[in-house]
Structure formats: C-alpha cells, structure tokens
Amino acid sequence: YFLENQFFKTIHCYVKFNFFDQTVPLEEFARIVLDECQEANLKLSDFVxxxxxxxxxxxxxxxxSGFEIKNIDCQMTD
Known part of the structure; x- marks a missing residue:
C-alpha cells in the first residue's frame, strides 16, 4: 500500500478535510486501519x-453523535 499524496487526494475528493473531527488526522487514521489489516494478513486493494x-x-x-450499534445474532459456519 502506498499511503502517499494520491491516496489521500482521492479520499479527500469524497470527504472534507475536517471530516473526521481532527482528533485523529485522517492520514493517521488510515495508517492505523492499514496496520490492523496487515496484522490480520488481509490483502486489500488501495480502492478497498x-x-x-x-x-x-x-x-x-x-x-x-449517539447512534447505537446493536448486536446481530448470527452463526458463522466453517
């Protein structure tokens, strides 16, 4: 993955620069997501x-903003 200018230019085409409340810059947030995906051994395209x-x-x-996430009962099978 190349988290360079083009990657963030593309993201910023879809969202505003202050989109993520600036508590965590979008660039740092993207790096955290990428690190977690790599740790989980996920292979994702730049688009994904x-x-x-x-x-x-x-x-x-x-x-x-107060939205609640509810648990969904589902069972995964092998």
Missing amino acids: LQNLVVHIALSVIRLK
Whole structure:
C-alpha cells in the first residue's frame, strides 16, 4: 500500500478535510486501519482500503453523535 499524496487526494475528493473531527488526522487514521489489516494478513486493494477508511470514519462519527450499534445474532459456519 502506498499511503502517499494520491491516496489521500482521492479520499479527500469524497470527504472534507475536517471530516473526521481532527482528533485523529485522517492520514493517521488510515495508517492505523492499514496496520490492523496487515496484522490480520488481509490483502486489500488501495480502492478497498480507501472505502474501508471512509466507512470506519463514518461509523465513528455516527457513534459520537449517539447512534447505537446493536448486536446481530448470527452463526458463522466453517
């Protein structure tokens, strides 16, 4: 993954610069997500990584504004 200018230019095309409340800069947030994906041995394209970063950031914003996440009962099979 190349978290260079083009990666963030693309993200900033979809979201504002102050999108993520600036408690954690979007660039640092993207690096955290990337580190976790690499630790989990996930192979993601840059496009998928960008989408993942944006969707997790949206989830954080929704949680901060009071949205509740409910557990879903589901069983995974092998």
